[in-house]
Amino acid sequence: MKTDSTSNNTLIKKFCLGSGLFLLAASVASAPFSGGLTGLIEGWKNILITPCPLITDYFGVGGVAGTFFNAAVCSLSCLLFTHLCHGRTNASFLAAYMLLIAHCFYGMNFINIWPCYIGVIIYYCYKKKDFREHLHIAMFSMAFGPLVSEMLFRYTLGSAYVQGEVHITPAGILLTLAVGLAAGLALPGMLEGALWMHKGYNLYNGGLAFGLVGGLLYAFLYKSLGRQSEGPTAPNFPFYDGIGESNWLFANVFFILLFGGTLLCGWVLNGKSFKGYKKLTEETGHWSNFSEKYGMPLCLINFGVYGFMVLAYMNLIMLLSDGVAFTGPTVGAIFAAMTFAAIGQHPKNTWSIFAGYGALSLFVTIFCSLRGEAVPWTLSTQGYINGVAFATGLAPMAGRYSWKVGIAAGIISASLCTSTAAVHGGFMLFNGGFTAGITALILVPILEHHFPHMKVKGE
Known part of the structure:
Protein backbone atom coordinates (compact mmCIF):
# COMPACT_ATOMS: atom_id res chain seq x y z
CA MET A 1 0.00 0.00 0.00
CA LEU A 225 53.62 12.50 8.41
CA GLY A 226 54.93 10.54 11.38
CA ARG A 227 52.48 12.02 13.89
CA GLN A 228 51.24 10.23 17.00
CA SER A 229 47.52 10.00 17.77
CA GLU A 230 46.87 10.82 21.44
CA GLY A 231 43.55 8.96 21.70
CA PRO A 232 40.55 9.85 23.90
CA THR A 233 40.96 12.31 26.76
CA ALA A 234 40.40 11.19 30.34
CA PRO A 235 37.05 11.91 32.06
CA ASN A 236 37.44 15.03 34.19
CA PHE A 237 33.94 16.22 35.07
CA PRO A 238 33.57 16.44 38.87
CA PHE A 239 30.05 15.02 38.91
CA TYR A 240 30.79 12.01 36.71
CA ASP A 241 29.79 8.74 38.42
CA GLY A 242 30.65 6.43 35.53
CA ILE A 243 28.47 3.35 35.79
CA GLY A 244 26.71 4.45 38.95
CA GLU A 245 23.15 3.51 39.85
CA SER A 246 21.80 7.00 39.16
CA ASN A 247 22.76 6.79 35.48
CA TRP A 248 21.12 3.37 35.23
CA LEU A 249 17.86 4.65 36.71
CA PHE A 250 17.84 7.91 34.76
CA ALA A 251 18.65 6.23 31.43
CA ASN A 252 15.97 3.55 31.86
CA VAL A 253 13.30 6.09 32.79
CA PHE A 254 14.35 8.26 29.85
CA PHE A 255 14.11 5.45 27.29
CA ILE A 256 10.93 3.95 28.75
CA LEU A 257 9.24 7.32 28.40
CA LEU A 258 10.68 7.84 24.90
CA PHE A 259 9.80 4.41 23.51
CA GLY A 260 6.51 4.21 25.40
CA GLY A 261 5.43 7.65 24.19
CA THR A 262 6.41 6.85 20.61
CA LEU A 263 4.56 3.53 20.72
CA LEU A 264 1.45 5.20 22.13
CA CYS A 265 1.51 7.93 19.47
CA GLY A 266 1.88 5.35 16.72
CA TRP A 267 -0.98 3.29 18.14
CA VAL A 268 -3.28 6.30 18.31
CA LEU A 269 -2.37 7.54 14.81
CA ASN A 270 -2.89 4.01 13.47
CA GLY A 271 -6.52 4.08 14.54
CA LYS A 272 -5.82 2.85 18.07
CA SER A 273 -4.63 -0.48 16.75
CA PHE A 274 -1.53 -2.44 15.75
CA LYS A 275 -3.12 -3.40 12.43
CA GLY A 276 -0.47 -3.86 9.76
CA TYR A 277 2.49 -4.19 12.13
CA LYS A 278 2.74 -7.96 11.73
CA LYS A 279 2.98 -7.49 7.98
CA LEU A 280 5.72 -4.89 8.45
CA THR A 281 7.78 -7.37 10.50
CA GLU A 282 7.58 -9.87 7.65
CA GLU A 283 9.61 -7.51 5.45
CA THR A 284 13.22 -8.58 4.85
CA GLY A 285 14.55 -5.04 5.25
CA HIS A 286 16.44 -5.30 1.96
CA TRP A 287 15.80 -2.17 -0.15
CA SER A 288 12.85 -1.47 2.16
CA ASN A 289 11.24 1.81 3.08
CA PHE A 290 8.65 1.18 5.78
CA SER A 291 7.52 4.79 5.92
CA GLU A 292 6.57 4.86 2.23
CA LYS A 293 4.96 1.41 2.20
CA TYR A 294 3.21 1.34 5.57
CA GLY A 295 3.15 4.94 6.78
CA MET A 296 4.80 6.63 9.75
CA PRO A 297 2.23 5.55 12.37
CA LEU A 298 3.34 1.92 11.95
CA CYS A 299 6.97 3.08 11.90
CA LEU A 300 6.41 4.80 15.24
CA ILE A 301 4.98 1.56 16.59
CA ASN A 302 8.04 -0.26 15.27
CA PHE A 303 10.30 2.35 16.86
CA GLY A 304 8.69 1.74 20.22
CA VAL A 305 8.57 -2.07 20.08
CA TYR A 306 12.07 -2.41 18.64
CA GLY A 307 13.35 0.19 21.11
CA PHE A 308 12.08 -1.80 24.07
CA MET A 309 13.81 -4.90 22.67
CA VAL A 310 17.14 -3.07 22.44
CA LEU A 311 16.71 -1.60 25.92
CA ALA A 312 15.91 -5.06 27.34
CA TYR A 313 19.06 -6.46 25.72
CA MET A 314 21.21 -3.70 27.22
CA ASN A 315 19.82 -4.23 30.71
CA LEU A 316 20.19 -8.00 30.41
CA ILE A 317 23.87 -7.95 29.45
CA MET A 318 24.63 -5.43 32.19
CA LEU A 319 22.95 -7.74 34.70
CA LEU A 320 24.70 -10.90 33.50
CA SER A 321 28.20 -9.63 32.72
CA ASP A 322 30.85 -7.25 34.01
CA GLY A 323 31.53 -4.13 31.97
CA VAL A 324 30.01 -0.69 31.69
CA ALA A 325 26.42 0.41 32.17
CA PHE A 326 24.71 3.56 30.91
CA THR A 327 27.69 5.66 29.96
CA GLY A 328 27.36 8.29 27.26
CA PRO A 329 28.38 5.84 24.50
CA THR A 330 25.85 3.28 25.78
CA VAL A 331 22.99 5.77 25.61
CA GLY A 332 24.23 6.77 22.17
CA ALA A 333 24.35 3.12 21.07
CA ILE A 334 20.66 2.66 21.88
CA PHE A 335 19.79 5.65 19.70
CA ALA A 336 22.10 4.32 16.97
CA ALA A 337 20.35 0.94 17.00
CA MET A 338 17.08 2.75 16.24
CA THR A 339 18.42 4.56 13.18
CA PHE A 340 16.62 2.57 10.49
CA ALA A 341 13.40 1.66 12.27
CA ALA A 342 11.56 3.42 9.41
CA ILE A 343 13.64 1.88 6.62
CA GLY A 344 14.71 -1.69 7.33
CA GLN A 345 15.03 -2.73 10.99
CA HIS A 346 12.48 -4.50 13.15
CA PRO A 347 12.67 -7.08 15.95
CA LYS A 348 12.22 -10.08 13.67
CA ASN A 349 15.23 -9.37 11.43
CA THR A 350 17.58 -8.12 14.16
CA TRP A 351 17.23 -10.55 17.09
CA SER A 352 19.54 -13.10 15.45
CA ILE A 353 22.32 -10.51 15.17
CA PHE A 354 22.15 -9.89 18.92
CA ALA A 355 22.18 -13.67 19.34
CA GLY A 356 25.34 -13.85 17.22
CA TYR A 357 27.13 -11.54 19.63
CA GLY A 358 25.93 -13.73 22.49
CA ALA A 359 27.10 -16.90 20.73
CA LEU A 360 30.62 -15.54 20.23
CA SER A 361 30.76 -14.32 23.84
CA LEU A 362 29.76 -17.78 25.09
CA PHE A 363 32.39 -19.46 22.89
CA VAL A 364 35.15 -17.08 24.07
CA THR A 365 34.16 -17.59 27.71
CA ILE A 366 34.25 -21.39 27.41
CA PHE A 367 37.51 -21.34 25.43
CA CYS A 368 39.30 -19.08 27.92
CA SER A 369 37.95 -21.02 30.91
CA LEU A 370 39.24 -24.32 29.52
CA ARG A 371 42.67 -22.76 29.05
CA GLY A 372 42.63 -21.15 32.49
CA GLU A 373 42.86 -17.64 30.99
CA ALA A 374 40.99 -14.46 31.80
CA VAL A 375 38.05 -13.68 29.52
CA PRO A 376 39.18 -10.63 27.49
CA TRP A 377 35.74 -9.05 26.98
CA THR A 378 32.07 -9.41 27.76
CA LEU A 379 28.87 -8.33 26.06
CA SER A 380 28.82 -5.25 28.31
CA THR A 381 32.32 -4.14 27.34
CA GLN A 382 31.87 -0.71 25.76
CA GLY A 383 33.19 -1.60 22.32
CA TYR A 384 30.83 -4.56 22.02
CA ILE A 385 27.83 -2.55 23.21
CA ASN A 386 28.41 -0.03 20.45
CA GLY A 387 29.39 -2.75 17.98
CA VAL A 388 26.12 -4.66 18.29
CA ALA A 389 24.07 -1.46 17.89
CA PHE A 390 25.53 -0.95 14.42
CA ALA A 391 25.63 -4.64 13.57
CA THR A 392 21.84 -4.41 13.41
CA GLY A 393 22.46 -2.69 10.09
CA LEU A 394 22.93 -6.21 8.72
CA ALA A 395 19.21 -6.83 9.29
CA PRO A 396 18.51 -7.24 5.54
CA MET A 397 20.90 -10.17 5.46
CA ALA A 398 19.07 -11.93 8.28
CA GLY A 399 15.68 -10.99 6.84
CA ARG A 400 16.47 -12.25 3.36
CA TYR A 401 18.64 -15.29 4.03
CA SER A 402 17.33 -16.49 7.46
CA TRP A 403 18.09 -16.09 11.13
CA LYS A 404 21.00 -18.52 10.84
CA VAL A 405 22.77 -16.07 8.54
CA GLY A 406 21.90 -13.32 11.02
CA ILE A 407 23.71 -15.21 13.78
CA ALA A 408 26.72 -15.73 11.49
CA ALA A 409 26.72 -12.02 10.65
CA GLY A 410 26.61 -11.15 14.35
CA ILE A 411 29.54 -13.46 15.11
CA ILE A 412 31.69 -12.01 12.32
CA SER A 413 30.80 -8.43 13.23
CA ALA A 414 31.59 -9.07 16.90
CA SER A 415 34.96 -10.54 15.92
CA LEU A 416 35.83 -7.40 13.96
CA CYS A 417 34.22 -4.57 15.94
CA THR A 418 37.15 -3.62 18.18
CA SER A 419 39.77 -3.87 15.45
CA THR A 420 38.36 -1.67 12.71
CA ALA A 421 38.88 1.66 14.52
CA ALA A 422 42.62 1.24 13.96
CA VAL A 423 42.02 1.86 10.24
CA HIS A 424 40.79 5.43 10.78
CA GLY A 425 42.39 6.09 14.17
CA GLY A 426 39.02 6.48 15.90
CA PHE A 427 38.36 9.76 14.08
CA MET A 428 35.25 8.49 12.26
CA LEU A 429 32.25 7.82 14.46
CA PHE A 430 30.44 5.27 12.27
CA ASN A 431 32.96 2.56 13.15
CA GLY A 432 30.21 0.02 13.83
CA GLY A 433 28.72 0.72 10.41
CA PHE A 434 32.20 0.33 8.92
CA THR A 435 32.47 -3.06 10.64
CA ALA A 436 29.02 -4.06 9.38
CA GLY A 437 30.07 -3.04 5.89
CA ILE A 438 33.17 -5.24 6.01
CA THR A 439 31.03 -8.09 7.35
CA ALA A 440 28.70 -7.67 4.37
CA LEU A 441 31.66 -7.67 1.97
CA ILE A 442 32.75 -11.00 3.46
CA LEU A 443 29.33 -12.67 3.56
CA VAL A 444 27.49 -11.42 0.47
CA PRO A 445 29.77 -13.11 -2.13
CA ILE A 446 29.66 -16.38 -0.15
CA LEU A 447 25.86 -16.29 0.15
CA GLU A 448 25.35 -15.42 -3.50
CA HIS A 449 27.70 -18.24 -4.52
CA HIS A 450 25.83 -20.85 -2.50
CA PHE A 451 22.35 -19.39 -3.09
CA PRO A 452 22.45 -18.00 -6.65
CA HIS A 453 18.67 -18.01 -6.86
CA MET A 454 18.62 -15.37 -4.09
CA LYS A 455 20.50 -12.80 -6.15
CA VAL A 456 18.42 -9.76 -6.94
CA LYS A 457 17.72 -9.31 -10.64
CA GLY A 458 19.89 -6.63 -12.17
CA GLU A 459 22.79 -7.04 -9.73
Missing part, protein backbone atom coordinates in the same frame (compact mmCIF):
# COMPACT_ATOMS: atom_id res chain seq x y z
CA LYS A 2 1.29 3.46 -0.89
CA THR A 3 1.10 6.14 1.78
CA ASP A 4 0.83 9.92 1.62
CA SER A 5 4.41 11.26 1.54
CA THR A 6 3.34 14.72 2.74
CA SER A 7 1.70 13.23 5.83
CA ASN A 8 4.76 11.05 6.45
CA ASN A 9 7.14 13.98 6.17
CA THR A 10 5.04 16.06 8.53
CA LEU A 11 5.07 13.26 11.10
CA ILE A 12 8.83 12.89 10.71
CA LYS A 13 9.29 16.61 11.40
CA LYS A 14 7.08 16.40 14.47
CA PHE A 15 8.89 13.28 15.72
CA CYS A 16 12.29 14.93 15.27
CA LEU A 17 11.09 18.07 17.04
CA GLY A 18 9.61 16.02 19.87
CA SER A 19 12.84 14.02 20.27
CA GLY A 20 14.93 17.19 20.42
CA LEU A 21 12.66 18.79 23.00
CA PHE A 22 12.65 15.58 25.04
CA LEU A 23 16.46 15.65 25.10
CA LEU A 24 16.30 19.26 26.27
CA ALA A 25 13.88 18.30 29.04
CA ALA A 26 16.21 15.46 30.07
CA SER A 27 19.13 17.89 30.36
CA VAL A 28 17.07 20.12 32.66
CA ALA A 29 15.86 17.12 34.72
CA SER A 30 19.42 15.83 35.20
CA ALA A 31 20.98 19.24 35.93
CA PRO A 32 20.53 19.01 39.74
CA PHE A 33 22.71 15.87 39.69
CA SER A 34 25.35 17.48 37.46
CA GLY A 35 26.10 20.66 39.39
CA GLY A 36 22.95 22.60 38.52
CA LEU A 37 22.79 25.20 35.75
CA THR A 38 26.44 26.13 36.30
CA GLY A 39 27.47 22.49 35.96
CA LEU A 40 25.38 22.10 32.80
CA ILE A 41 27.00 25.11 31.13
CA GLU A 42 30.51 24.20 32.29
CA GLY A 43 29.98 20.62 31.18
CA TRP A 44 28.80 21.65 27.72
CA LYS A 45 31.79 23.97 27.39
CA ASN A 46 34.11 21.04 28.22
CA ILE A 47 32.41 18.96 25.53
CA LEU A 48 32.87 21.70 22.93
CA ILE A 49 36.63 22.11 23.48
CA THR A 50 37.67 18.51 24.11
CA PRO A 51 39.17 16.26 21.38
CA CYS A 52 36.87 13.25 21.08
CA PRO A 53 38.15 10.21 19.14
CA LEU A 54 36.48 6.85 19.77
CA ILE A 55 35.34 6.17 22.40
CA THR A 56 35.13 9.44 24.36
CA ASP A 57 32.44 9.35 27.03
CA TYR A 58 30.76 12.75 27.07
CA PHE A 59 29.21 11.90 30.45
CA GLY A 60 32.79 11.89 31.75
CA VAL A 61 33.79 15.03 29.86
CA GLY A 62 30.75 17.18 30.52
CA GLY A 63 28.35 15.35 32.80
CA VAL A 64 24.92 13.91 32.09
CA ALA A 65 23.13 17.28 31.86
CA GLY A 66 25.77 18.84 29.62
CA THR A 67 25.69 15.82 27.31
CA PHE A 68 21.90 15.77 26.93
CA PHE A 69 22.01 19.53 26.33
CA ASN A 70 24.64 19.00 23.64
CA ALA A 71 22.39 16.44 21.91
CA ALA A 72 19.39 18.75 22.15
CA VAL A 73 21.17 21.82 20.77
CA CYS A 74 22.80 19.96 17.87
CA SER A 75 19.66 18.10 16.80
CA LEU A 76 17.31 21.09 17.12
CA SER A 77 19.77 23.33 15.25
CA CYS A 78 19.90 20.93 12.30
CA LEU A 79 16.12 20.64 12.32
CA LEU A 80 15.76 24.44 12.41
CA PHE A 81 18.15 24.84 9.46
CA THR A 82 16.20 22.20 7.52
CA HIS A 83 12.95 24.00 8.28
CA LEU A 84 14.27 27.44 7.30
CA CYS A 85 15.64 26.27 3.96
CA HIS A 86 12.62 24.01 3.29
CA GLY A 87 14.79 20.91 3.21
CA ARG A 88 13.43 17.46 2.51
CA THR A 89 12.46 15.39 5.55
CA ASN A 90 11.96 11.74 4.70
CA ALA A 91 12.97 8.39 6.23
CA SER A 92 16.62 8.98 5.27
CA PHE A 93 16.54 12.33 7.07
CA LEU A 94 15.08 10.61 10.14
CA ALA A 95 17.90 8.05 10.04
CA ALA A 96 20.52 10.80 9.86
CA TYR A 97 18.79 12.65 12.70
CA MET A 98 18.88 9.56 14.93
CA LEU A 99 22.59 9.06 14.22
CA LEU A 100 23.25 12.71 15.00
CA ILE A 101 21.56 12.34 18.38
CA ALA A 102 23.38 9.07 19.04
CA HIS A 103 26.84 10.50 18.49
CA CYS A 104 26.19 13.66 20.46
CA PHE A 105 26.77 11.37 23.46
CA TYR A 106 30.28 10.46 22.29
CA GLY A 107 31.98 12.49 19.62
CA MET A 108 29.77 15.15 18.03
CA ASN A 109 29.23 18.62 19.41
CA PHE A 110 27.97 22.01 18.30
CA ILE A 111 31.41 23.07 17.04
CA ASN A 112 32.68 20.00 15.20
CA ILE A 113 29.53 19.10 13.23
CA TRP A 114 29.45 22.12 10.92
CA PRO A 115 32.61 22.06 8.73
CA CYS A 116 31.75 18.74 7.05
CA TYR A 117 28.06 19.64 6.93
CA ILE A 118 28.83 22.86 5.07
CA GLY A 119 31.34 21.02 2.87
CA VAL A 120 28.63 18.68 1.58
CA ILE A 121 26.30 21.62 0.89
CA ILE A 122 29.09 23.33 -1.10
CA TYR A 123 29.57 20.12 -3.08
CA TYR A 124 25.92 19.96 -4.15
CA CYS A 125 25.88 23.65 -4.99
CA TYR A 126 28.99 23.16 -7.13
CA LYS A 127 27.31 20.21 -8.89
CA LYS A 128 24.26 22.45 -9.45
CA LYS A 129 22.03 20.11 -7.49
CA ASP A 130 19.48 21.11 -4.86
CA PHE A 131 21.28 20.63 -1.54
CA ARG A 132 17.94 20.67 0.26
CA GLU A 133 17.28 17.22 -1.16
CA HIS A 134 20.53 15.93 0.37
CA LEU A 135 20.66 17.36 3.88
CA HIS A 136 20.62 13.83 5.28
CA ILE A 137 23.98 13.22 3.58
CA ALA A 138 25.32 16.45 5.09
CA MET A 139 24.20 15.17 8.50
CA PHE A 140 25.83 11.78 7.91
CA SER A 141 29.10 13.60 7.16
CA MET A 142 29.17 14.79 10.76
CA ALA A 143 30.70 11.39 11.55
CA PHE A 144 34.04 13.14 11.06
CA GLY A 145 33.37 15.41 14.04
CA PRO A 146 36.26 13.91 16.06
CA LEU A 147 38.72 14.64 13.24
CA VAL A 148 37.48 18.24 13.08
CA SER A 149 37.98 18.68 16.86
CA GLU A 150 41.40 17.08 16.62
CA MET A 151 42.55 19.43 13.86
CA LEU A 152 41.13 22.49 15.60
CA PHE A 153 42.26 21.90 19.18
CA ARG A 154 45.12 19.39 19.40
CA TYR A 155 46.83 18.34 16.17
CA THR A 156 48.96 21.45 15.59
CA LEU A 157 49.90 21.75 19.29
CA GLY A 158 51.31 18.25 19.70
CA SER A 159 52.78 17.70 23.16
CA ALA A 160 51.95 21.30 24.12
CA TYR A 161 48.24 20.48 24.29
CA VAL A 162 46.72 20.66 27.78
CA GLN A 163 43.27 19.21 28.40
CA GLY A 164 40.75 21.90 29.30
CA GLU A 165 42.77 24.74 27.74
CA VAL A 166 42.02 26.24 24.34
CA HIS A 167 44.82 27.31 22.01
CA ILE A 168 43.61 27.60 18.42
CA THR A 169 46.30 28.15 15.78
CA PRO A 170 45.90 29.51 12.22
CA ALA A 171 47.17 26.16 10.93
CA GLY A 172 44.51 24.39 13.00
CA ILE A 173 41.76 26.53 11.47
CA LEU A 174 43.05 25.85 7.95
CA LEU A 175 43.22 22.10 8.62
CA THR A 176 39.67 22.15 9.99
CA LEU A 177 38.39 23.85 6.85
CA ALA A 178 40.36 21.44 4.68
CA VAL A 179 38.81 18.41 6.42
CA GLY A 180 35.33 19.84 5.88
CA LEU A 181 36.01 20.48 2.19
CA ALA A 182 37.59 17.04 1.72
CA ALA A 183 34.56 15.36 3.29
CA GLY A 184 32.15 17.41 1.20
CA LEU A 185 33.88 16.49 -2.04
CA ALA A 186 34.44 12.80 -1.32
CA LEU A 187 31.53 11.50 0.72
CA PRO A 188 28.50 11.86 -1.62
CA GLY A 189 30.21 9.83 -4.33
CA MET A 190 31.60 7.33 -1.84
CA LEU A 191 28.12 6.67 -0.49
CA GLU A 192 26.92 5.56 -3.91
CA GLY A 193 30.00 3.39 -4.41
CA ALA A 194 29.65 1.73 -1.00
CA LEU A 195 26.01 0.90 -1.71
CA TRP A 196 27.12 -0.90 -4.85
CA MET A 197 29.79 -2.83 -2.91
CA HIS A 198 27.53 -4.35 -0.25
CA LYS A 199 24.40 -4.41 -2.47
CA GLY A 200 22.10 -2.95 0.17
CA TYR A 201 22.84 -5.54 2.87
CA ASN A 202 24.32 -2.97 5.26
CA LEU A 203 21.81 -0.29 6.21
CA TYR A 204 24.61 1.81 7.73
CA ASN A 205 25.92 2.52 4.25
CA GLY A 206 27.81 5.59 5.42
CA GLY A 207 29.90 3.47 7.76
CA LEU A 208 31.69 1.64 4.96
CA ALA A 209 32.12 4.75 2.80
CA PHE A 210 33.28 6.98 5.63
CA GLY A 211 35.54 4.29 7.08
CA LEU A 212 37.46 4.14 3.81
CA VAL A 213 37.72 7.94 3.56
CA GLY A 214 38.67 8.12 7.25
CA GLY A 215 41.38 5.52 6.70
CA LEU A 216 42.89 7.64 3.93
CA LEU A 217 42.78 10.84 6.00
CA TYR A 218 44.25 9.13 9.07
CA ALA A 219 47.00 7.47 7.05
CA PHE A 220 48.00 10.80 5.50
CA LEU A 221 47.69 13.06 8.57
CA TYR A 222 49.33 10.65 11.00
CA LYS A 223 51.12 7.67 9.49
CA SER A 224 52.59 9.41 6.44
